[in-house]
Amino acid sequence: xxxxxxxxxxxxxxxxxxxxxxxxxxxxxxxxxxxxxxxxxxxxxxxxxxxxxxxxxxxxxxxxxxxxxxxxxxxxxxxxxxxxxxxxxxxxxxxxxxxxxxxxxxxxxxxxxxxxxxxxxxxxxxxxxxxxxxxxxxxxxxxxxxxxxxxxxxxxxxxxxxxxxxxxxxxxxxxxxxxxxxxxxxxxxxxxxxxxxxxxxxxxxxxxxxxxxxxxxxxxx
Numbered sequence: 001x002x003x004x005x006x007x008x009x010x011x012x013x014x015x016x017x018x019x020x021x022x023x024x025x026x027x028x029x030x031x032x033x034x035x036x037x038x039x040x041x042x043x044x045x046x047x048x049x050x051x052x053x054x055x056x057x058x059x060x061x062x063x064x065x066x067x068x069x070x071x072x073x074x075x076x077x078x079x080x081x082x083x084x085x086x087x088x089x090x091x092x093x094x095x096x097x098x099x100x101x102x103x104x105x106x107x108x109x110x111x112x113x114x115x116x117x118x119x120x121x122x123x124x125x126x127x128x129x130x131x132x133x134x135x136x137x138x139x140x141x142x143x144x145x146x147x148x149x150x151x152x153x154x155x156x157x158x159x160x161x162x163x164x165x166x167x168x169x170x171x172x173x174x175x176x177x178x179x180x181x182x183x184x185x186x187x188x189x190x191x192x193x194x195x196x197x198x199x200x201x202x203x204x205x206x207x208x209x210x211x212x213x214x215x216x217x218x219x220x221x
Contacts, residue, residue, distance in 0.1 A: 011213055012080050015206040019076040022203060025196060026069025032192060033063035036185060062189065065101040065196070072098065076203065080210065088211040092204055099200040106193030109186045117182045124174055128153075131160060139163060151177040 037059045072094040079087030127141040142163040146152055151174035152164035 011206065011210045012083065015080040015203075015210050016077055018203050018206055019073045019080065022076070022199065023070050023073030025199060026066045026073060029066030029069060029192065029196060030063055033059045033066060036189070037063070059189070061101055061105045062193065065098050065105070068094065068098055068101075069196070076207065079207075083210075083214050085211050085214055088207045088214075092207045092211070095200045095204045095207070099197050099204070102193045102197035102200070104193075106190045106197065109190030109193060113183060113186045116186060117179050120178050120182055121175055124178060128160065128174075131163065135162075145174060149174055149177045149181055 072091060075087070075094065076091045078084075079091050124145050127145060131139060131142045142160060146160075146164050146168075150165060150168060151172040152168055153160045153171070154173055154175055157164055157171050
């Protein structure tokens with residue numbers, strides 16, 4: 001009986017440690033998502049009428065999952081400390097929801113990468129054409145793209161030179177830069193999503209083991 005209680009206590013502390021790590025991971029996921037959404041390239045693009053909303057949807061899911069992770073981390077600590085099967089069962093369900101959300105985000109980021117790149121490139125192509133037709137109409141949008149991606153024009157920058165960043169040295173093809181930047185960002189989002197999903201698996205295992213151990217200890221008593 002003493003060994004059983006000792007094993008139960010060990011599992012409980014493992015779950016407590018996991019929840020602390022999970023809470024910190026949730027904070028990091030929120031910070032990561034908000035930085036991607038409101039910082040740098042994405043912040044500049046969000047000011048445009050035709051911003052890539054589908055791209056932001058993945059970030060919103062990521063931030064939402066991060067907030068849920070923080071809440072669930074606290075919730076899991078309470079369940080472990082009180083050794084409540086009901087709370088641990090609810091904790092397992094919440095982890096399952098987070099797991100599904102993070103896997104969806106990760107898969108979306110990897111599979112939808114090409115679609116996202118083509119969409120942003122088409123936005124640039126449209127702004128580029130508008131500028132060549134009417135230099136006043138497409139001026140602001142093109143400046144935003146050039147500033148966000150630190151590039152200028154396509155094959156040549158001569159036709160759109162007035163909209164290029166002054167600090168840009170040499171010529172950078174915006175079509176190529178859009179592909180590089182969006183690809184890197186989506187890969188990072190995918191890695192974070194899949195990584196957190198993997199972390200939740202351990203939490204589900206710990207919660208179920210502890211829940212079963214609590215039930216068995218009460219049956220013994």
